[in-house]
Amino acid sequence: xQNYRSIKTPLTDELCASxxxxxxxxxxxxxxxxxxxxxxxxxxxxxxxxxxxxxVRGAVIFYAGPAPARPGRxxxxxxxxxxxxxxxxxxxxxxxxxxxxxxKGKRSPEVVAAMKRYRAVYFGAIGGIAALTARCVRNAExxxxxxxxxxxxxxxxxxxxxxxxxxxxxxxxxxxxxRKHGSVQNHNGQAAAND
Amino acid sequence: MSPIREIDxxxxxxxxxxxxxxxxxxxxxxxxxxxxxxxxxxxxxxxxQVLARxxxxxxxxxxESSPICQDTGLAVLFVELGQDVHxxxxxxxxxxxxxxRQAYDEGYFRKSVCDPLTRANTGDNTPxxxxxxxxxxxxxxxxxMPKGGGSENMSSVTMLLPTAGREGIRRHIVEAVxxxxxxxxxxxxxxxxxxxxxxxxxxxxxxxxxxxVGQKNSRDERLADLEQIILADVNRLGGxxxxxxxxxxxxxxxxxxxxxxxxxxxxVARHGExxx
Numbered sequence: 349x350q351n352y353r354s355i356k357t358p359l360t361d362e363l364c365a366s367x368x369x370x371x372x373x374x375x376x377x378x379x380x381x382x383x384x385x386x387x388x389x390x391x392x393x394x395x396x397x398x399x400x401x402x403x404v405r406g407a408v409i410f411y412a413g414p415a416p417a418r419p420g421r422x423x424x425x426x427x428x429x430x431x432x433x434x435x436x437x438x439x440x441x442x443x444x445x446x447x448x449x450x451x452k453g454k455r456s457p458e459v460v461a462a463m464k465r466y467r468a469v470y471f472g473a474i475g476g477i478a479a480l481t482a483r484c485v486r487n488a489e490x491x492x493x494x495x496x497x498x499x500x501x502x503x504x505x506x507x508x509x510x511x512x513x514x515x516x517x518x519x520x521x522x523x524x525x526x527r528k529h530g531s532v533q534n535h536n537g538q539a540a541a542n543d
Numbered sequence: 544m545s546p547i548r549e550i551d552x553x554x555x556x557x558x559x560x561x562x563x564x565x566x567x568x569x570x571x572x573x574x575x576x577x578x579x580x581x582x583x584x585x586x587x588x589x590x591x592q593v594l595a596r597x598x599x600x601x602x603x604x605x606x607e608s609s610p611i612c613q614d615t616g617l618a619v620l621f622v623e624l625g626q627d628v629h630x631x632x633x634x635x636x637x638x639x640x641x642x643x644r645q646a647y648d649e650g651y652f653r654k655s656v657c658d659p660l661t662r663a664n665t666g667d668n669t670p671x672x673x674x675x676x677x678x679x680x681x682x683x684x685x686x687x688m689p690k691g692g693g694s695e696n697m698s699s700v701t702m703l704l705p706t707a708g709r710e711g712i713r714r715h716i717v718e719a720v721x722x723x724x725x726x727x728x729x730x731x732x733x734x735x736x737x738x739x740x741x742x743x744x745x746x747x748x749x750x751x752x753x754x755x756v757g758q759k760n761s762r763d764e765r766l767a768d769l770e771q772i773i774l775a776d777v778n779r780l781g782g783x784x785x786x787x788x789x790x791x792x793x794x795x796x797x798x799x800x801x802x803x804x805x806x807x808x809x810x811v812a813r814h815g816e817x818x819x
Contacts, residue, residue, distance in 0.1 A: 385662045415613045415653040424651055425610040430693045430726045452693075453726035474593055475693070475728035476811045477600035478613040497664040498653045523725055 358406030359447035369520035374508040385499040387437040401492035405445030413498035425478035428452040442466035464519040471511035548681035552632035559642025566813040570601040573755035581784040615652035616689035618671040627681035686816040697723035700804040734806035739794040744802035751790035
C-alpha cells in the first residue's frame with residue numbers, strides 16, 4: 349500500500365524513536381492480545397513480585413479480544429478495543445519494557461508521558477473491520493489466562509496489520525494535533541491522520 | 544372476544560437464533576447505504592480508504608459468515624407481544640435466552656457477558672437484555688440488536704434543567720457526541736431519548752437506534768428538524784463524517800425534569816426484526 353512503512357516486532361528504542369505521530373504503518377511479527385481482565389491480572393502479578401506470563405521487553409500488546417475460531421481457521425474476527433480502559437495499567441507495563449500498544453481512541457496524559465519516558469509508541473487500528481483484520485493473523489496460541497475466555501492472552505503472528513502512530517516517543521498526540529488544526533476526529537483516528 | 548393464538552416457544556427460539564446470526568454477519572442494507580453516502584461525502588483520501596475497508600469488511604463477513612465485528616455485543620431485544628398470543632412450552636424469556644445461546648455458540652461469536660464483580664464470563668452470552676411490551680393482536684414482533692461495549696461506554700443520561708429548552712438540548716447532545724471523541728468506532732449513529740422518566744429516556748434512545756439508519760422521525764417534525772441540525776453540528780465540529788445519522792425519540796416528562804439520554808451506536812449498526 350502507498351505511503352505505508354513496514355515494521356516488524358519486537359520494537360527497539362531505535363525503531364520506536366523513528367516512528368512519528370501520523371506515520372502509516374504495516375505491522376508484522378509477534379504481538380500479544382490483552383484487554384481489561386488480563387491487565388488487572390498482569391498488574392497483580394507484578395505487585396506480588398512475580399514474573400509476567402510472557403516476555404514484555406520489546407513487546408507489543410494488542411488491545412483485543414477475538415471471536416472464537418471456526419474449525420480449521422486460525423482465529424475469528426478480531427479488532428481493537430477502546431484503549432483508555434487500559435490506561436491505569438499501561439505505565440507499569442512500559443516500566444517493565446513494553447514498547448508498543450495497538451488499540452483505538454485516546455490515551456490519558458499519564459500514558460502519553462509514560463510513552464515519552466519509556467520510549468514506547470501507541471498505534472491506532474481501524475475498529476469494526478474485524479473480518480478483514482483476521483486475515484492479518486497467521487498464527488494464534490494461548491499464552492495465559494485461558495479461563496478468561498475472550499480475554500485470555502494470545503500470542504499472535506501478524507502480517508501487515510495497517511495501523512497509524514497516534515502517540516510517539518516525543519510526546520506528540522495525533523488526535524490533539526488534529527483537533528487543534530480543526531481537523532477531524534473520526535474513523536478511530538485513522539482519518540485524523542488525514543492528508 | 545378474539546381467539547387465542549398458540550405459538551410454540553421453539554419457534555421463538557429458532558427465530559431469535561436466526562436474527563442474531565444474521566445481524567452479526569450480514570450488515571443491513573440501510574447501514575451499507577449510509578456508509579456509501581459517507582464514502583461519497585468524505586473529502587480526505589485516507590477517510591475514503593477507511594470507509595471503503597468498512598464496506599469490504601461487510602462483504603467478507605457475509606461471504607465467510609464471520610462476525611462483522613469481534614464484539615458481537617450484549618444481546619438486546621425488544622419484544623412486542625400481542626395480547627391474543629399464548630406462548631406454549633418454555634417461558635418467553637427462556638425461549639429467547641436459548642435462541643441467543645444457540646446463535647452465539649453455533650455462530651462462533653464472542654461471548655462478551657460477565658459477572659460485574661468477578662468479571663467471570665458467563666460462557667454463552669446470556670443473560671440477554673429483554674424488553675417486552677404488550678400490544679394488540681395475535682402476533683409477536685421481535686427486534687434484535689447486538690450492542691457493542693465500546694459505543695455503549697460513550698453513552699449517557701443527563702437530567703437537564705426543564706428550562707434548558709430546545710437549544711439547551713441541542714447543545715448537550717452535540718457536546719456528548721464530541722466528548723466521546725475518537726473512542727467509539729466512527730462514523731456513529733446517535734440515538735437520543737428526550738423526556739419520560741430517567742429509564743424511559745434511555746429506552747427511547749436505544750429504540751431510536753432500531754430505526755433504519757438515516758430515516759427521519761416521521762411522527763414529529765420538530766424532532767426531524769432537531770435530528771438534521773444536530774447531525775450537521777456534529778459533522779461540522781467533529782469531522783465531515785463523524786456521524787451517519789441522529790435519531791431522536793421523545794415522550795412527555797415531569798414538570799420538574801428534562802431527561803436526555805444519548806446512546807451511541809458504532810458504524811457496525813446491527814439490528815434485525817421478524818414477526819411471528
